């Protein structure tokens with residue numbers, strides 16, 4: 001019998017697209033979520049919680065590959081990843097593919113520190129592993145603007161550029177990695193363009209048919225300084241194909 005690939009966070013922004021890409025590639029998939037869900041052709045559902053460990057042994061049994069896309073968006077990602085690794089080691093030592101962020105070792109943000117530690121846990125897990133770091137998803141950059149929809153101005157980070165990438169590009173690469181041999185730390189993946197936050201805000205306003213002043217704000221702190229230095233960018237790896245403007249145009253259709 002063919003073994004499914006487990007996708008943690010298979011209901012999330014990235015994970016749901018990874019699940020679809022794997023299914024399109026002819027793979028069977030098992031989705032891990034804290035909520036119950038329905039099983040379909042080639043798609044199993046495993047209910048479990050990486051914070052408590054509940055359901056994780058069952059989720060990791062009978063798989064040769066895990067694509068770990070779940071995140072608690074906090075420092076709890078380290079313990080959650082450890083819990084996943086522990087269960088994987090008890091259940092056949094599958095290939096663990098982990099998605100991380102460009103610059104987790106350069107930008108001193110609390111979430112990035114947790115991602116870096118989670119990467120270290122993966123590398124020292126004794127499991128066969130692959131780690132891909134990417135730049136910010138288009139969805140995240142768009143959210144920095146949509147959260148301000150009731151504000152008379154759009155505030156942006158002065159002096160900060162982003163290189164947003166489409167989750168479909170990332171999911172395509174993760175599908176390749178999950179169906180290939182363990183590859184260790186693979187080259188970073190960045191979006192096709194590096195543009196100022198204010199410039200991206202103007203593209204967002206144009207795409208959503210709004211007129212607002214864009215207000216650059218210079219924030220203090222080491223994390224924002226890390227962003228200003230471009231620690232989260234991958235200028236030599238601008239391999240993503242879908243631009244921010246294309247992403248917004250498709251979304252508004």
Ligand SMILES: NC(=O)c1ccc[n+]([C@@H]2O[C@H](COP(=O)([O-])OP(=O)(O)OC[C@H]3O[C@@H](n4cnc5c(N)ncnc54)[C@H](OP(=O)(O)O)[C@@H]3O)[C@@H](O)[C@H]2O)c1
Nearest residue numbers: 009011012013014033034049050051070071100136137140
């Ligand atoms: N966003 C970016 O710009 C970006 C850039 C580079 C890398 N990444 C990385 O890509 C990954 C996916 O990000 P995303 O934006 O797609 O995340 P997301 O949309 O916030 O999805 C988070 C997923 O994690 C699952 N989850 C949360 N807590 C869980 C728990 N305790 N146990 C089991 N599952 C849990 C959720 O599933 P349920 O709610 O169904 O349980 C959900 O599917 C993350 O590792 C992130 O660090 C993100």
